[in-house]
Every structure is written in C-alpha cells, then in structure tokens.
Amino acid sequence: xxxxxxxxxxxxxxxxxxxxxxxxxxxxIDLSCWMVQLQNVSKAHxxxxxxVYLKGLFHRLRALIALNCSxxxxxxxxxxxxxxxxx
Numbered sequence: 001x002x003x004x005x006x007x008x009x010x011x012x013x014x015x016x017x018x019x020x021x022x023x024x025x026x027x028x029i030d031l032s033c034w035m036v037q038l039q040n041v042s043k044a045h046x047x048x049x050x051x052v053y054l055k056g057l058f059h060r061l062r063a064l065i066a067l068n069c070s071x072x073x074x075x076x077x078x079x080x081x082x083x084x085x086x087x
Contacts, residue, residue: 023068025070027070029071029073038057
C-alpha cells in the first residue's frame with residue numbers, strides 16, 4: 001500500500017529539522033505507521049508484556065501537544081478500538 005519508492009523520490013528535497021520547528025503547525029500523522037514502528041521496537045527489546053509501544057505513542061503525542069501542534073491522524077484501515085479511547 002502507498003506510493004512505491006516514495007522515499008527515494010523525495011530524497012532530493014529531504015530536510016532534517018529540530019522538533020521545535022513543528023511548533024504551532026498542523027500535522028498529519030500516519031498512525032498505523034507509528035504503531036508498526038513502535039510495536040517492532042517493542043518486539044526487538046522483548047517488551048511486549050509491558051506495552052512499551054503504547055508508552056512510545058504517549059511520549060510522541062505528548063511532545064507534539066507540548067509544541068501546540070494540531071494533530072490529524074490518518075490510517076489505512078479502521079483504528080483499533082483501544083486507540084479510539086486513547087485519543
């Protein structure tokens with residue numbers, strides 16, 4: 001799913017900026033991508049029992065809310081019921 005080779009296409013215009021550059025911005029977040037990332041980190045560190053991926057999601061969201069960002073969550077499918085209550 002998604003655009004094939006998207007990151008290769010965008011490589012020439014990529015910029016890395018400090019987090020504070022997002023202050024007061026409206027952001028679209030691929031929630032399913034974040035969840036896969038965070039779950040993979042949890043699996044790599046054998047921390048699934050502690051639900052580290054939820055802690056990671058919380059800390060990412062907390063950091064963006066602290067910067068007064070407006071957050072728009074995008075998913076390719078239905079959001080699991082658990083995340084509806086978290087958001």
